[in-house]
Amino acid sequence: MNLKYYFDYNSTTPTDPRVVKEIIPYFGTKFFNPSSFYRKAGEISIDIENSRERVAKLLNAEPNEIFFTSGGTESNNLAIFGITLKLKEKGNHIITSKIEHSAVLNTCKYLSKKGFEVTYLPVDKYGLVNPDDLKKEIKDTTILVTIMHANNEIGTIQPVKELSEIAHKRGILFHTDAVQSAGKMKVDVKELDIDMLSISSHKIYGPKGMGVLFKKKRVKINPMIFGGAHEKGLRAGTENVPGIIGIGKAAELAILEMDENEKRLKPIRDKIEKGIIETIPDVIINGNTDKRLYNTLNVSIRYIEGESILAFLDNQGFALSSGSACSSKSLEPSHVLLALGLKHEEAHGSLRISLGKYNKKEDADKLLEVLPPIVEKLRSMSPFWKKK
Amino acid sequence: MNLKYYFDYNSTTPTDPRVVKEIIPYFGTKFFNPSSFYRKAGEISIDIENSRERVAKLLNAEPNEIFFTSGGTESNNLAIFGITLKLKEKGNHIITSKIEHSAVLNTCKYLSKKGFEVTYLPVDKYGLVNPDDLKKEIKDTTILVTIMHANNEIGTIQPVKELSEIAHKRGILFHTDAVQSAGKMKVDVKELDIDMLSISSHKIYGPKGMGVLFKKKRVKINPMIFGGAHEKGLRAGTENVPGIIGIGKAAELAILEMDENEKRLKPIRDKIEKGIIETIPDVIINGNTDKRLYNTLNVSIRYIEGESILAFLDNQGFALSSGSACSSKSLEPSHVLLALGLKHEEAHGSLRISLGKYNKKEDADKLLEVLPPIVEKLRSMSPFWKKK
Amino acid sequence: MLYSKKVMEYFQNTKNYGKLEDADGIGKVGNPRCGDVMWIYIKVKDNKIIDAKYETFGCVAAIATSSMAIDMIKGKNIDEALRLTNKAVAEALDGLPPEKLHCSLLAEKGIKAAIEDYKSKK
């Protein structure tokens, strides 16, 4: 798979070969439409239910609370539109945070153009939402609080249990985008007392184009895509059977390997962090180093710009990402880093290193070998570096 | 693949092994997120554009008019919601037909609860929409006409070129659900002068969970799923790369094999039709035998019920479908057959035989051998048969 | 659609069907619009159902429940037969899919109707 220098697991993961193996038959001998009458089709719907059970286990949910979608983005959209359309007679106020993924932010932005009022909670300089802020912002018209579990860029983990408790005390539903946490760490919807939760297959070594919305049984929401009565009427469309089988297997593997991954990857991440701090002056570690995904490291390398760093790294075979505007297609740097209070130029100079189960200690050593001279070269070109 | 007695290609198709072969690397060595900065990710976006081109070729469209979705259902929803949300200041009237797929019908039904007015055009007893009816129903508030190209149950092919011309003369946009026609017959968006058109991958030997919306460049619609700037901002969500590659390859194969499939399958279908008429008394051929998909045959076998026939057939290894209520999860039989004017009991007794590229003449012969005794047995149980 | 083995067995190997020419009571229930019509024929002697048959237009569940219900009333006396519930029929078939439970109800009704018909003719 040539993953030696891949450090971008928060962006996407390869599909685990054991998942691929389990998917393949559903293109061929098991290609039937699960809605069809004949027995072979009925067997496919049993396989789907088994997959639902596997995903439910990952979240400590009930199988009938698991709904398959086309990805994390759709799950977030379905949760937010589903509730707001359902409850719009009750109120028009949504609370979220400033550091959500665009799948939540842009959905909220759209709704705010359609007569909804959206409050974007700030975060502290480590990326944490303050529960007191949530308490203050809730009003009688609030119908939904949606705050992500772990942030994709900085890895900061929100106190969702506490946040959802605050929402529930006021009788308000709580959704969390767990696309980055699920599969990496324990996500227990009962313990966290979550009403709705989104996950994405391609972040947990499952196939792309598949996601899940967990929704408590008593929570009623509107569908977003209409047609056949698939997914108990919540999501129409002939089932993406290979995708469903894939996320199920991926969930099963995640349950088995989660602890081991944490045990192995956290020291590697910490080593990279320490190595960067020791060998490169003037860096800022972004995120909350206590409450942080064990695989994620976000660092701003001052006086230089992220895309240039990525390009030099790419030339040596390293795949990473940056919060710089230049590495995306927008003009603004990462809204997450700006929300932490970073200056624009510091956000432009950020690198995200996100590890996954195929990373080895030696690859990290190699990264630490390669990065400092790149930084040095780029700084020697920068008008800011020497001006210090 | 054990497709010997599979006669349900309009429901779903196996993924062509050549498509599967082309997909596999995108789970492994080519798993990268096409939005990422590094070169290997950039290569994936090139592959996506190549796939877009292949699909464009199938429809004689431009690549920048092709948008990837999660399936035919989502494409239909996106077309209809996309236009109605965009143009709702201009008007609130939609025209469709009574025999659309539920992905169109239920979307329209939802809109009619939200203040839109929907006209469902009737069809004649062969399933054809009368263009004059369309002319009559258009009014100043009409913003969209959506009429399917070929019907999934009876195969009847609508005069979409004529229908879209009527709409265009009044300055109204025309969408067609071409999920059943694309890949089977020539679908030329320029010649037919279509503004938007939906297709589905799993109906053309591509993977499930993938669809396409063709949309003319000058036609502006609202997105339905919000998030990242994927698909030029029309459809957010990390791309389902294997799905996209798969539908591209499937489109390429369809272009190559379409004529050959027609040449081979039409005589087989005709033979089955003739055989049934000759060996089973009291049957009704549903649909328009002139303007009909070459792979589709729908027949009502009077005095007995479809699910029972399917069950006996299933025992002998045959996979077909029926318009009976019993074989689906609803209580009503096929709305398509009822729209033709069939009595409920005739609709309950319908069988759909839909052929595909792995069907052989011998399999059809076998079906003709097996079906009459089944019908005889069920009729011998039926209170209606002997009462004639 | 997933039926129990027992349902499929009763559906495939159904024997109790056909017209009972000299029936003492006939129960006609169901509606072709809904896809299920059941005619139950009974022959009664000394208050006992000595023979019974069915004719059914309907799905797998309708046919299987017809056949099972006939099995369950044959040889019973009328009062026993009247106590046959749809639940008992469904259970005897190792259950039915939820959306098919109405078929077993039809069988219960059909038997009741046939007995009523017999009684009314007496």
Add this chain to the structure above:
Amino acid sequence: MLYSKKVMEYFQNTKNYGKLEDADGIGKVGNPRCGDVMWIYIKVKDNKIIDAKYETFGCVAAIATSSMAIDMIKGKNIDEALRLTNKAVAEALDGLPPEKLHCSLLAEKGIKAAIEDYKSKK
């Protein structure tokens, strides 16, 4: 992001960078907020740019266009250098992705600013 081979070449093997200690004109353009800052240094003799260098904070395109622009003005006289357009710089790099065209504009502006600075000091 897909850059041309030429862009990547100029980016990787960039040579014209660094401070020109005894520069006759310095052009400082761009804004760190936007992720691109370019400082162009020129040394002028007899109306001719005899040496030039850049310091750039920015992306691949910003660095490559800086370097290319320096190549394109070195040895030219001032009037020629003033006529250098962003289009010419982009073309010399075999094109830039559309969202990166502003970088070549920055190079053009930087050179103009440096020449202006030189003129104002004269």
